[in-house]
Amino acid sequence: MNRLRHLPAGLAAGALVAAMALAVPAATAAQAASGRANVVTALDYNSTGWAYRQVPSTTQVPGFAQRGFDDSAWPRGQAGFGTTNGTCSWNNQANVKTPWAVDTDILVRHWLHLPRDAQAVRIQGTVDNDAQVYFNGQLVQSVKSGACAAGAIDVVVPATYLDCCNLLAVRGHDAGVAAYLNLRVTYVKPTQAL
Numbered sequence: 001m002n003r004l005r006h007l008p009a010g011l012a013a014g015a016l017v018a019a020m021a022l023a024v025p026a027a028t029a030a031q032a033a034s035g036r037a038n039v040v041t042a043l044d045y046n047s048t049g050w051a052y053r054q055v056p057s058t059t060q061v062p063g064f065a066q067r068g069f070d071d072s073a074w075p076r077g078q079a080g081f082g083t084t085n086g087t088c089s090w091n092n093q094a095n096v097k098t099p100w101a102v103d104t105d106i107l108v109r110h111w112l113h114l115p116r117d118a119q120a121v122r123i124q125g126t127v128d129n130d131a132q133v134y135f136n137g138q139l140v141q142s143v144k145s146g147a148c149a150a151g152a153i154d155v156v157v158p159a160t161y162l163d164c165c166n167l168l169a170v171r172g173h174d175a176g177v178a179a180y181l182n183l184r185v186t187y188v189k190p191t192q193a194l
Helices: 002-034
Strands: 037-043 050-055 105-113 119-128 130-135 138-144 153-156 165-173 180-190
Touching: 037 105, 105 180, 119 130, 119 138, 119 165, 130 153, 138 153, 165 180
Parallel strands: none
Antiparallel strands: 037 180, 050 105, 105 165, 119 153, 119 180, 130 138, 130 165
């Protein structure tokens, strides 16, 4: 009989926990919509520390987008990758930090850390011509940009792909004339309600 007296309180506590768990995604969306969430840049355009390798477009490099792949022998460079000649506004010495030859592919890899509460992780960038974008080994976007359309790379990473230590890997493909690749990663960090 004593246990029955506490049953309504236990049910109420369980209902409260369930309601709170269901309210978190709605609260996050409301915060982002109302501007009470912070957009944080985890990896910016022109960032340093990229592992990269240029390869002929027919060359396959199995597993290069996987977290366990060994890129220790690859050179390190700064984004943007590309040529300084061409018709795109990005093909100049101010924007191109690491050369990428025309008519080749470039494989790039960069590690980034995200806090556990990071939400709406978004990869954005520009590529001339095409790209396959991977996050922690998962293909998240294939882009056929043509000639460096600004923002052609734009994808929100599924939450199930996120970890604290994450790998962004991209295979860029150039079809001639000029090459360019530059990326950034942002996320939403919810702020606590006052």
